[in-house]
Amino acid sequence: MDFTECYRDTVSSVAAAARAGCKERVRRLIRRGFSVDSRDNRGWNALHEAAAAGSKDCVREILSAAGKKGSTTTQDSSRGCRxxxxxxxxxxxxxxxxAAQRGHLAVVRLLLxxxxxINQPTNDLSCPLYAAVDGGHKxxxxxxxxxxxEVNGTHTASCWTCLHQAVYKGHTEIVRxxxxxxxxxxxxxxxxxxxxxxxxxxxxxxxEILVNAGANVNAQADDLATPLLIASQEGHEGCVHVLLDHGADPNLACSSDWPQLPIHAAAEFGHCRILERLIAVTDRVCDRGVGMVSPLYVAVREQSNxxxxxxxEGYSPDAQDxxxxxxxxxxLxxxxxxxxxxxxxxxARLLIAAGASLSEMxxxxxxxxxxxxxxxxxxxxRWIPRPESLSSTPSRGDWTEGRTALKLQELRELVCVALGQVxxxxCWLxxxxxxxxxxxxLLQPKMMEEADSEVLNYLLGFVNWSILSLPLKHILDRRQAEKTWASWPNFEPVPSLSHLCRLQVREVLGSDVLMRTDAVQQLPVPSQLHSYLQFRDIQEPTYTHSPSPPMSERIDGYRRTHRHSHVV
Structure with a gap:
């Protein structure tokens, strides 16, 4: 091997001529004794340059010179050329x-x-065929x-075959x-x-070519993902249709962690046209089935569509636990x-509007x-019905004015959490x-003990404070003595007749009807009393607390301190 002509960033004279495709100059240089074997800092010699440039004539001249170098017989010449x-x-x-990488057909033919x-691997495990496939040189x-x-060899660190690469690049004729x-x-x-x-x-x-050739449409990867799952995730609608039309199973679990299906992928990434197709063919057991996961879970993070x-399409807003x-x-x-x-x-708005159940959290x-x-x-x-009308199972009367009534358990949870968030x-009262x-x-000891003075007065304004239970009265007396509660001036030992009357109206109509409907407008009383009958004269409390900690801290704190009890 001759390095005398080459320096770090240069090539030999013959290589330079070959790169330019100058057959005559290559021939003259060879005749003058210039080496075809000199290599540059990449390890390229004149033949590499000629092949990369696609110069068949230069390749022929260089091969001829390489065969003659140091040979005395035809056999020696052949061995030297090889x-x-x-x-x-x-x-x-x-x-x-x-040459294959660049699609120089005539040069490849000459070199063969x-x-x-023909199968010599490169350092990164490629080969002439893989390079030609990658370049789309059919x-x-x-x-x-x-x-x-060799057509089934594996190449690159990912062990792809030539067919993998042809598909990835979309070279359809080569795939055929x-x-x-x-x-x-x-x-x-x-x-x-x-x-x-x-x-x-x-x-x-x-x-389509692969499917029609009989390739398995349900082949699962290492992580159990299927072609249908990945096409649904990436939003390739045409591919989804082809796969389903050729027998792809939309109910094949695609994860060992939880029963993930293609419908989950479409829902998570908001591919609604694909989601529509998958809804029609996916088993609805995924909606409410035990051990399954509703696609609503993966959709709620960002994909409101x-x-x-x-x-x-009828998926339950509550799904399964x-x-x-x-x-x-x-x-929710x-x-x-x-x-x-x-x-x-x-x-969250969509789930609540659809009637999602409300639990403690x-x-x-x-x-x-x-x-x-x-x-x-x-x-x-949602509307709040009177407690005595509640039952564990909803009735036809639980829906009105486009709203559904809170269920008994929901109301219980509401009151218990409210008493834990005094x-x-x-804000909420x-x-x-x-x-x-x-x-x-809400007339419970915790409320009476912990509520701000304004809050407590607001709540007492909706009731007959004169008939509170003795334990609650003792709490009020103690707070008044400690000056942690100052009652309103109109909280006389005996409430006014007007207040007692509106309490009676409320009891007859029900607080839910009185407060959420226009029933008060139908009563045979002067219109000036309508606001009074609906307790609109009571001054609302003002929220004056410092900024709240993060919700996660509030949830943890509630779990640590609250003892659940039914007060409804």
Whole structure:
């Protein structure tokens, strides 16, 4: 090997001429004794340059000179040429590889005639055929296959075959050729097939070719993902239709962690047209089934369009309890947990409007804050019936004015959480009482002990304070003595007759009817009394507490300190 001509950033004279494709100059230099074997800092010699440039004539001249160098017989010439033609660059590339990579058909043909190693791997495990496939050079691919190139070898660190690469690049004509000679179910290092790649990268025509050739549409990768799952995740609608039309199973579990289905992927990424197709073919057991996960869970984080579609198609806003699988009780619980800077998300609004059940955790989000946006939203879609009319099962009367009534358990949870969040009562108490919550439900020792003076006065304004139980009266007396509560001037030992009258009206009509409907307008009393009968004269308390800690801290604090008790 001659390095005398080469320096760090230069090539030999012959190599420079070959790069330019100057056959005559190459010939003259060789005749003058210039070496064809000199290599630059990349390990390239004149043959590499000629092959990369696609100069068949230069390649022929260089091969001829290499064969004559040091040879005395035809056999020596042939051996010398064979050794030279497979010279490797520092990257392990042969002249044949460089020519195939660039699609120089005539040069590849000439090099193969000179007995170039057709399967010589590079340092990164590529080969001439893989390089030709990658570049989309179909004629070179055809030539190499016809000359016996290995078609099922694995290349690159991911162990892709030529078919994987052709599909990935979307070279459909090459794919048509390769499916006649390659393993259709070849696996890479993650057990991904070429068909899976076509679905993942949206190579629809390649997918159709593979499907029609008999490739398995349900082949699962190492993590159990299927082509249908990945196409649904990436939003490749055409691929989803092809896969389903050719037998892809939409109910095949695609994860070992939880029963993930393609419908979950479409819902999570908001691909609604795909989601519509999958809703029609996915088993509805995923909606409420034990051990399953409703697609609503994965949709609520950001994809309100998916949430809206699923609810419209009849998926339950409550779904199933996924505490054991995901650590989440309900879609609404998740929707409230993932929002940290707003009181609620669009997904939460949709779930509440659809009648999602409200448990202890949801009520904490509603009441353990100085903001009332979420409570107002709930009261827009749910109404508070009188306790004596509640039962564990809803009746036809539980729906009115476009709203549904709170169930007995929901009301119990509401009152229990409210009594645990007295510090925020100035915010939520007026809204609840105006919505029809029976005030006597909140006349509990905890409220009487901890409520601010204004809050306590506001609550007492809705009841007959003269008939409070003795334990509650003792609390008020003690707080008054300690000067932690100052009663309103109109809190006389005996309430006024007008106040007693409106309490009687409230009892007859029911607080829910009186406060949330226009029933008071129908009463045979002067219109000036309407506001009074609805307790609008009572001054609302003002929230004066310091900023609240994060919701997660409030939830943890509630869990540590609150003892659940039924007061309804």
């Amino acid at each position: 050794a030279y033609v497979d010279t490797l660059t520092h990257e392990g590339e042969t002249a044949c590889y460089l 005639k000179a007995h170039a190693n 004629e070179v691919v055809d030539l190499l296959i016809s000359r016996g190139a 050729k390769l499916i006649t000679v390659c393993h259709l179910e070849a696996l890479d290092d993650h057990k991904i097939t070429p068909l899976f790649l076509a679905a993942e990268y949206g190579q629809l025509e390649c997918l 998916s949430v809206e579609l699923l609810l419209r 996924c505490t054991d699988i995901l650590g989440i009780r309900s879609p 619980s998740f929707a409230l947990l993932v929002i940290s800077y707003e009181p609620y998300s669009e997904s 949801e009520w904490i989000h509603v009441l353990a804050t100085e903001r009332t946006d979420l409570l107002q939203l709930i009261l827009k879609h 510090r925020f009562a100035a 007026p809204l609840l009482l105006k919505a029809g919550l029976e005030p006597s439900l």
